[in-house]
Amino acid sequence: MTVTVGLGCAQLGNLYRAMTDETAAAIVDAAWLTGVRYFDTAPHYGLGLSERRLGEALRDRPRDEYVLSTKVGRLLAENPAYAGERDTAGFDVPATLVRHRDYSRDGVLRSLESSMTRLGVDRIDIAFVHDAEDYVEEALAGAIPALVELRDQGVLRGIGLGMNFDKVLAEFVRRSDVDTVMVAGRYTLLEQPALDELLPLCEERGVRVMAAGVFNSGILATPTPGTTYNYEQAPAALVERAQRIAEVCGRFGVDLPTAAIAMPARHPAVEAVVLGASSVRQVESNAARAATEVPSALWEALAAEGLLR
Template sequence: MQETSERRPLGRTLLKATALGLGTTAIGGLYSATSDAAAFETMEAAWDLGIRLFDTAPQYGNGMAEQRLGAFLKTKPRDSYVLCTKVGRLLRLPQEPQGEDAYYKGTPPERPVFDFSYDGVMTSVEESLRRLGLDSIDVLHIHDPDAHYAQAMDGAYKALDKLRSEGQISAVGAGMNQSEMLVEFARDGVFDCFLLAGRYTLLEQGALDELLPLCVDKQISIIIGGVYNSGLLANPGAGAKFNYQEADKALIDRALELERVCLRHDVPLKAAAIQFPTLHPAVASVLSGARSRDEIVENNALLRHPIPAAMWDDLRSFGLISPQAPTA
């Protein structure tokens, strides 16, 4: 069981992240439009629960998530929260009219354009600050540079390292849906934290092989996203998603077996899913991508749900979690 407001350091920085953070894809309109009123109600509920880590990006809602989050945080003391956003995408109007965004609904007309260059990143930071309406950002992540590693290191990393050295930001990170490239970043640069989405969960623990031990050794903190693996660990069954795609039968069967073991111990699968990553010493926080007040309140309760050690033992003995996964 974790306390939402429990603070853990982010790398070697002076920043401290709460055990539960708020991700802003949903309030940016991921999959369905969200009103300003619902977005602000969600953020206020998160604040009331003690959440002080907020993660956003230009891509989320094509700028709308940053705008909404910034408007909310302007009402709060600046030294009381940690703000993370990302670089690697510039928002630009398409030369020709485009249809509705495939992922984000009810958003501004701009669309993200990849740019991991030094100048592009400096421009991205200036534009994010304008959208946020704030004077500073705490953490800047290089955002999903999967096919752009060289430019990300030669351009984006050098820009962020300069901003850190000048005290304009406190932490340099990278946010990805894979662990392999984060290993490369950890070896080739000086990073404070990583946002790892979907790759260290109750369902998938490949990050244990290299990334997480390396991060412990180098004092790089991990922020975990995607604890429910696109919904499969929230509601396993036919039609469930995994990695934003239809989950195959083998994955659904594994999720259902995880749920059966959890329920034998009176633990909801979602409670096990949200708490499991927090037990690794490299992990500073998990993000809740809540769309509503009810969702963030539920995730807070799940993070605090008592889980007996015997449940973790059973999951390990049945081969459902890695023998190397910390569970205490």
């Protein structure tokens, strides 16, 4: 089974470390050459830098040939106290702007208008409400109805939610009319809590799922398991579990990252696996892994050993 891959563009916003504009453009170009036609970004990523770089890299591509998503929930404003500081949210950029959480109707409209300006486009295809786990009622009262209205007017092709919390995503799916969700890190080779409620609910309601964070922020990103999980030092028990998974994968001639990309795509509700990249080489290796056939016997072996649900 070939995996449909989207490019997650947090790295274009200098996630953890800076990259040049040339590298950012080369990453998007490489993704396009491998067949990627879905690109996801957000104002949060590098205080708008990801959106600006992605828009520039896609500027000469036919607009009808790709799907573009961004997110709402964080408005960017000038930082009046800026005195040379760097951003403290994980992006290596100057803190010339500040983020304000805003899940109101007005905030959504302002956010989308600003995003389109940074991207240099006249439309967004999919708008996700971003990281609203602590703002459920505000988003249900403001952001979601505003996005529904834009979708009904034909301004947006789809609306949804993106976060790391599968149970909160399930609550939104139950309580609102969304088309898609982006679940990060909760349906991976290492852990599958999204199977409890979210994925069955999405399958029942026809809500498309984008699986992101499939490497659990690093532990599954290399053939030998890493030590980063959920952006922190991984507990020893999880590293040991990842090592056991890698050993089983090795018996079938499959490396850990290849299995990590392939596993989420097996679920019928999952439409695409969204992968980030900090270099052209990563884009190309992700594409090669996504195109690799993984034997079904691998999943059976992992389940038999209690390593996969």
